[in-house]
Amino acid sequence: MNKLIVIVGPTAVGKTATSISLAKAFGGEIISGDSMQVYKQMDIGTAKITKDEMEGIPHHLIDIKEPTESFSVAEFQERAKSLIHKIQQKNKIPFIVGGTGLYVNSVIYDYDFSQSESDPKFRMEMENYADTYGGIALHEKLKDIDPKSYRDIHPNNTRRVIRALEVYHMTGKPVSERNDQQIVSPYDATVIGLTMERDLLYERINKRVDLMIEEGLIDEAKRLYALGVRDCQSVQAIGYKEIYRYLAGKLTKEEAIEELKQNSRRYAKRQLTWFRNKMEIDWFDMSEAREKKLQEIHKFLEGKLF
Incomplete structure (x- = not known):
């Protein structure tokens, strides 16, 4: 199995600094798992890592799109899988680091998007609807078109609700009728989650x-x-x-x-809910003694890799 390290967590929890420390220690290259850092000219608002902050660690999937272009989870998956292979061919360890849970999960579990194309405009409309009316109102949209997903998906799991709505929008069939996710990952993936007192x-x-x-x-x-x-x-x-x-x-x-x-x-709260509902994660609380906690993560990862 191919080794893959994933670092997730809510915005502002400290993923960037943690990932640099780990990548330097274990010979890694970092693939951004952030849906917005792909865009050029959008640096400050996306908290994009700077060249100095990279400390010489190669970073991928940053500044690859013009602000007027769309970017989908399917394209992320395709690019990330190719990069993982190339990094492993160099005998280095690929790290996926970011807070966009659906993007990260699409790679870990190799989602099959061949049966339905994505629709970024529709997804954006649903995200705006959730921001305006709330996750419960968005979740109610599933009630008639996909009762099983309505029962199975928590209203706070906005990304998964949107994905179910998107699949129905594109195919006319409920996502619950599709085998949209493999149970076993094609990678030997270790998922580290960073959390913090609210x-x-x-x-x-x-x-x-x-x-x-x-x-x-x-x-x-x-x-x-x-x-x-x-x-x-x-x-x-x-x-x-x-x-x-x-x-x-x-x-x-x-x-x-x-x-x-x-x-x-609110987004940070949604991120934490998503990660806890959708992924198997080894969590580390970064509220106090960050350096000590970082050493703990180093030891944990060492045990997974060697």
Whole structure:
């Protein structure tokens, strides 16, 4: 079995720093498992890793798309699987690092997308619906079209609800009728999850947003807005859609920043729910003594690899 290390967790929990430390220690290369860091010119709002922060570790699937282009889980899966093979051919260990659970899971369990194409526009519409009306209202959309998925999928598991709606939208058949996921992974995958006490995580998220504003997030969004990047998948992301509402005069600057913080906190909560419901993960709480915890993760991973 081919070794694969996966690091997941909510936004602002410290995945980047942890992944660099582990990749340096174990001879790894990192594949970004973030659906937004694929976009060029979108650095601050996506908390994209800088060249200096990489510390010489090769990173993949960053800055590969123009902001006007779409990017799907199926394309991510195809690219990531190819990269995993190439990294392993170099006798290095591939790391997938990111918070987009569906993307990560599509690789670990080799989802079969051949039976239904994805529809990024529809998915974006459903994400906006969930943000506006909540996860329970989105979940109710499954009730008549896919009763089994309605029963089996938790309302908080927004990504999986959207995937079920998308499959029905594209094929007219419930996702529950399809073998959409293999039980056994084609990889010898170790999944490390980083978590944190909620109040501390939310404090880190709020500080991150403040730092983004200081670093020029509003100017970054203004440049995209001026280039005509409007009704695109990329700028529907948290961090841009709120600033766009400010630029359109729908919110004050202060209201946009507060909405960004609130949406980021809600997203972190959804991420944790998704990971706990959908993946087999070895969790590490990073609330205190981060260096000591990092040493613990190193020892754990050493036992998995050697």
